[in-house]
Amino acid sequence: MHQTHDIQILPAPVIRLIEELSRLPGVGPKTASRLTFFLLRAPDELPRALADALIGLKEQVQLCSRCYFITQSDLCAICANPARDQRVICVVEEPLDVVAIERTGIYRGLYHVLHGRIAPLEGMNREDIYFDELLDRVRIEPVDEVIIATNPNLEGEATAFHLQRALAPLGVRVTRLARGLPTGGDLEWADPGTLGSALEGRREM
Numbered sequence: 001m002h003q004t005h006d007i008q009i010l011p012a013p014v015i016r017l018i019e020e021l022s023r024l025p026g027v028g029p030k031t032a033s034r035l036t037f038f039l040l041r042a043p044d045e046l047p048r049a050l051a052d053a054l055i056g057l058k059e060q061v062q063l064c065s066r067c068y069f070i071t072q073s074d075l076c077a078i079c080a081n082p083a084r085d086q087r088v089i090c091v092v093e094e095p096l097d098v099v100a101i102e103r104t105g106i107y108r109g110l111y112h113v114l115h116g117r118i119a120p121l122e123g124m125n126r127e128d129i130y131f132d133e134l135l136d137r138v139r140i141e142p143v144d145e146v147i148i149a150t151n152p153n154l155e156g157e158a159t160a161f162h163l164q165r166a167l168a169p170l171g172v173r174v175t176r177l178a179r180g181l182p183t184g185g186d187l188e189w190a191d192p193g194t195l196g197s198a199l200e201g202r203r204e205m
């Protein structure tokens, strides 16, 4: 960060916050400085509330022990709901994809959140995501169908291919969302209507 040198005359706590904020995705040194000075001038409650929220995030939120969605207890609200169809698992890359699919209002099954995708160029391999955990679930849970809802881009397709190959010997039906979602886009930004149709029009892999 070449700007660090220029800010050395600032008090250490200010430099520290600028540096910490700069590590967030999409936040460069310039935005980090602007946010830091905003917080410095803001009433005391605001930075305090932000600090509480940040600490609460890691202390009170965990991953569901079954599907790896985010939750405040051992099982997430979806896994803990007996009305959900236990025979279908929809595999997604990120927790926000679950939110996007729930928004369509048509899916009644369970989920499995990979927390990433296979992208060897970025150093993301099968063992870096919750890939084998899905296979374990399919082995022990009464699953009939796995719907692969990874993103419609290169890495998402590659991940879908690896999943399909690993699931095939387990004798479960494997389907993929229908095409029609904006290519290269992320599931979490798809509009509920388009995503709902892609889910309903899913095809065997």
Ligand SMILES: [Zn+2]
Pocket (backbone or CB within 6 Å): 064, 065, 066, 067, 068, 069, 075, 076, 077, 078, 079, 080
């Ligand atoms: Zn869960």
